[in-house]
Structures are given as structure tokens and as C-alpha cells.
Amino acid sequence: MAYLDPRPSHPYIPCAMAQSTDELKSLFAKTFSSDGRIHVIRAPGRVNIIGEHTDYNDGFVFPMAIEPEVRLVCRQRADSIVRVASSAYPGQMVEFSLDKQIERAEPTWGNYVRGVAAEMLKAGLPLAGMDALMTNTLPVGSGLSSSAAIEISMAVGLLVVGGLELEISRMALLCQRAEHEYALMPSGIMDQTIVSGGREGHAMLLDCRSLDKQFIPINPNDLRVVICNTMVKHELPTGDYATRLKECQEGVAVFAKDHPGVKALRDVSLRQLEEAKDKLPQLIYRRCRHVIGENHRCTETAKLLGRQEYEDVGKLMVQSHNSLRDDYQVSCAELDFLVAEAMNVKGVYGARMTGAGFGGCIVALTQPRAADALQAHLKKTYKAKFHIDPVAFVTTATAGASVLE
Ligand code: ADP
Ligand code: MG
16 A cells, blocks of 8 residues: 655654564564563554544444554553553653553643553553553544544553453443543544444444444445545634534534434434524534534435445535535635545545544545546645645555454
8 A cells, every 4th residue: 555655744654664563573672672472453543434523413424444554562561550652753752650540641642542541440450561662654633543543552452461351342432531531532432433343344334322333345346445635734713623512512402492302413303403493593503404414414325335326425425525614614725625626537436524624634435447546636636736745545444453463
């Protein structure tokens, strides 16, 4: 897989070469030492095909695990100290004791790993000390869920060195709580669920309320999944993630007055939305219209993909993008440009922004023969317009996290 980013400000090790296990072990030995039993864990990134900003509204999402990944090389320690280094943040060692209350601390990225250990201890798991080195081919903070990948790799590492077991959906919930409590990101359950529980060759329709999962095959003879990274991350001009959460809750409060069964936007139909239009502030109405419409588009997409009706899948992806741009207002010029250009390429079924927005990546579904042309077109046109080299790559749906050694 070609996945190279020359910018030093966007740190990750290019995929194919750097993730050989021997190389990782020698990097680990240089950081710590080479004795003892060393384990290697892989946690993939993810791309969400459709269902954006629905997860924290108890709705539906449709992600798949991807090839870019985090690897954690780790070894048990005789004491109760945990030390974690990351090749993405050279020279920063995160260190804490499992015997004391684990507090938030600098560097910021360390809070994800501190949080995971803290939540596992709270759940009663008798953790052992660990030395661990993280490496990544997954870009940091590009909407492909590097945060869940480091959390899940850390959780699996702690389980392996401690000789412990934990049910996979509980692991996802503990990691989500770590993200809430320690990284202070009030995110939904999608990322941790797909990163831990993805299935090779499949996308996962996840009901974020019941946590029911349905796996839909992505036939590689018919389809390619292309991801293109804008390489930008904007400050949020129209309020942040927490603001969107509050706006959704404001909508729920209005619906709940007339429909006591409504606990989340998931429970509201498009008809109920239209009936309540006059009672909702215009902005809240549009936020709600995105979430409610997106839930519908998400379950429809899973059905259509299962029936191999790719043209219709593509239309829903574009509708999703337009709704995120106009109603939810979480897109940006770079994402809009890439989506529009992608749709100009013959053989592309659909494209949309993926992840929380304001930068990060788009995802496109294409006919196999269109994938190369699409990447070349996006690279050329994006560079001409924004003077930035975007990173584009094709990926297949991979399995969730696993212990490689
Ligand atoms: P994403 O969409 O990639 O999950 P987030 O903003 O949720 O974006 O998470 C990105 C944050 O996760 C980074 O700012 C950093 O704190 C942490 N992170 C991600 N990848 C790594 C890594 N390889 N090593 C250390 N920290 C990482
Ligand atoms: Mg994240």
C-alpha cells in the first residue's frame, strides 16, 4: 500500500517498510531493552462509510477497519510502573504507577493511555506493569480514529502482559470512557467498537444504542474504498464537538415534550421533525434534520450495499456530505473540493467527508478500475487549488485489533 507523507509535522512511519516486526522490536530494544518476552499488537484505524455525528445520538454508523494502523510492542515489568513511548512523539515518555491514583498530565497524548489503564483498574482488572512502544502508519488526528487505535492497542497490551481476559465490547466501553474522562473528548462508541471488533472484508452496521452489529461484505471484485486526506485541521469556526452535542440535546428536549418516548434523536422520525419545525429554532432544526436523515441514510446504505446496488449507495454518500456541509456545518472548503472533484471521475459511485469534520479525510467508493484515476485526479486538482499534497490511498476492510506475537 502506498501511504507516504513527507511532512515532518504530520508524524507517522510510512506503512509497508516500517511496520516489520523485527524493525519494531529493535526500536523497542533501543527505547527500553531487548530481554524478556515481547508482544506485538496491531490496532487498525477506521473509516466511516456513512453515519456521521449519529453515534452520540444513539443512532447508526457504518464503519470498517482499514490497513493503516497502530502497533504496540510491549513487555511486562516486574513492578507496577507503566511506561509508554510513541514514535509519533519522539522524546516523550509517558510514565505512571498502577499503585497510585492515575491523574491527567502532560503530554496530552499520554492521557489516552493513562485513561485506559485507569478505567481497566476501576473495572477490577489486576494489571501488571508494562513497557510499551507505539508506532503508527495511521495519521494522527485525521479522522481515521488514531485515538481509538492507541486506546485499544494499549488495552490489549495491558491484557496480554497481565495474562488477563476482557470481553471485547466491555473493552470498547472502557476505552470510550478513557477518552471521555482523561482526553476530555465526549465521543460516541463507534471508534472503539470497530477498531476492536472489525471483520476482514466487511463493514459493520452498528446500532450505537443496543450495540447490535451486522456485518456487510464489501466485495473487492466490485468495489474499491479510496481515502484522501486533506492534510488540514481547522479550528472549529461554528462551535466544537461539544456544541453540536448540546444542540442535539436541545432538539431532544423539544421533541420529548410531545413524545415522552424520545430519549435521543434516534427516536425521532422525519415526519415528527417536520411537525415540530415551528417549535424548533432554525439552527436546531437543521442540526436535527442532519442527524435524523443521516440515521435513515446509514441503515439504507447498509441494505443497498448488501444488495450490491452501488449507484444508490453512492447517491446516499453524496447526500450525507451535503447534509454535513449545509445542515450540520462541519465540513470545510478542502473537504467540499475533494468530494466535488471525486464525483467528476468516471466510475466513482460516491464520496463524502468522513470523521468529525473541519479537515481530515474524504472516503469514496469506486469501481476497481477507477481507483487509480481517482487518486491521480485528486492529487493533481487539490495541489493546484490548495498548494498542499494530499495523501490518497486505497484500502481494504481489515480485521479489528489482534495480538500478532
Ligand atoms: P483521530 O480522528 O485521529 O482519532 P483525535 O483528535 O480523536 O483524532 O485523536 C488524535 C489524538 O490522539 C492526538 O492528538 C494524540 O493525542 C493521540 N494520538 C493519536 N495517535 C497517536 C500516536 N500514534 N501516538 C501517540 N498519540 C497519538
Ligand atoms: Mg478520535
